[in-house]
Amino acid sequence: MRAVTAGQPAGSRRHKAILQALPLLCLAVSGCSLPGGIRLAAGEAKILVGTPVRDNRTPMDPALACLAERAxxxxxxxxxxxxGDVRDFTGKFSVGEGNAVTQGGALMVASALGKLGGAVRIAERFDxxxxxxxxxxxxxRQLGDGRQHVLGGTGAQAPVPWLPYYGGSITASDFYIVGGITEVNYDIRSxxxxxxxxxxxxxxxxxxxxxxxxxxxxxxxxxxxxxxISLTKQFTGYESGFGVFRFFGSELFDIGLGAKGQEPLQLGIRTALEEGVLRLAGTAIGIDPGECLSKAGWISEALSTSSPLEVRKASDPQIAKRRHPSGE
Incomplete structure (x- = not known):
């Protein structure tokens, strides 16, 4: 938003009034907000502080909680x-912004398995x-825990400071998940x-x-x-606004107001990966995830809960009634 004057001094009343009104128009039309700030030490300038940290919620949280409960x-x-390795296979890269899609697909898949709680156990193989x-x-014989240990079968031997190891301490996995992000298609419709x-x-x-x-x-x-599993998801963005570019008397005004937004790309990728995990985990557990898939979607209670199971409980009064017959 800008205002350019012609033929009048910069300090004219009309020019000043418009400049003073522009921040108010921004707040009223496009939903601008001014973040607060805190001072961490005496004498320091305030630093901007936005919203608090929260659990990373997705529309799949109720569905994952449903599968955990059924299991x-x-x-x-x-x-x-x-x-295993769940990485970006799209090859999309720009000099200014780097990779177009997340390189943390394997981490997202592991977090999705974690949302299933005790329905599965996760074996670390990625790192x-x-x-x-x-x-x-x-x-x-270099690893110790600060204690003395007696080797098995040799009670007469003096204790040793290193941890004895006889093998077999690593738990075997039954299944593993691998794959990747394989497509990113720009502007398929506008x-x-x-x-x-x-x-x-x-x-x-x-x-x-x-x-x-x-x-x-x-x-x-x-x-x-x-x-x-092969899944795809679309993302929609919008841009709207109102502009004025014209002379009023001897002054030229160029004013633009508007807003634009887009569904977060990386959040959508996380959601798609979580749905894939839900279906694959259902196969590993031996449960059809179809009923739980129907429960996917945003619910307001998710903002105040601390686990996917609580999200599922909040979204289904029958579960809450079974767990708390008194309705409390």
């Missing part, structure tokens, strides 16, 4: 699932470097309208893009692919 009711053997290093220390009369008028535009993820569940022992 606990089934009381079946809890499968051990590992996460086992610390565990492997400490096993190497144990093999060289449209809009703009009208101006005497260089003044509104405009509105929309645009759509999409991404796709491909995952597979693999049996760790046989290396047979148990199930494959």
């Amino acid at each position: 606990s009711a089934k009381q079946a053997r809890v499968p051990v699932i590992a996460v 086992p470097s610390i565990g492997e290093r400490e096993l190497g220390y144990s093999d060289r 449209g809009g309208v703009e009208a101006r009369v005497n260089s003044a008028g509104p405009k509105h535009r929309t645009y759509t893009q999409s991404v796709a993820v491909d995952l597979r569940l693999v049996d760790t022992r046989s290396l047979l692919v148990v199930r494959t």
Whole structure:
């Protein structure tokens, strides 16, 4: 937003009034807000502080909580699932902004498995470097815990300061998940309208893009692919505004007001990966996730809960009634 004057001094009353009104127009039209600030030490300038940290919620939280609850009711053997490399295969990159999509797909998949609670156990295979290093220390009798240990079967021997290791401490996985983000399609559909009369008028535009993820569940022992999943998601953005570009008397005014927004791309990728995890985990557990998939979606109670199971409980009064017959 800007105002340019011609033929009048910069300090004219009309010019000053418009400049003073522009911040108010910003607040009223486009929803601008002024963040607060805090001073961390005496004599320091205040630093801007935005919203507080929160749990990273997605529309799949109620569905994941549903599967966790169904698995606990089934009381079946809890499968051990590992996460392999789930990375970006799109190759989309720009000099100014770097990679177009997240490089943390494997981390998102592991977090999605964590939202299932006790329905599955997660075996670390993505970065086992610390565990492997400490096993190497144990093999060289260098690893200790500050205590003395008596070696098994040799009670007469003096205690040793290093941890004895006889092998077999690492739990085997039953399945692992691998795959990647395979598509990002820009501007698959766009449209809009703009009208101006005497260089003044509104405009509105929309645009759509999409991404796709491909995952597979693999049996760790046989290396047979148990199930494959291919999911896609569209993202919609918009831009709207109103502009004036014209002379009023001897003064030229160029004023633009508007707003634009887009569904977060990386959040959408996380949501797609979580749905893939839900379907693959259902296969590993032996439960059809179809009923739980129907419960995916944003719910207001998710903002005040601390776990996916509580999100599911808040969204289903029957569950709350079964757990608390008094209704409290």
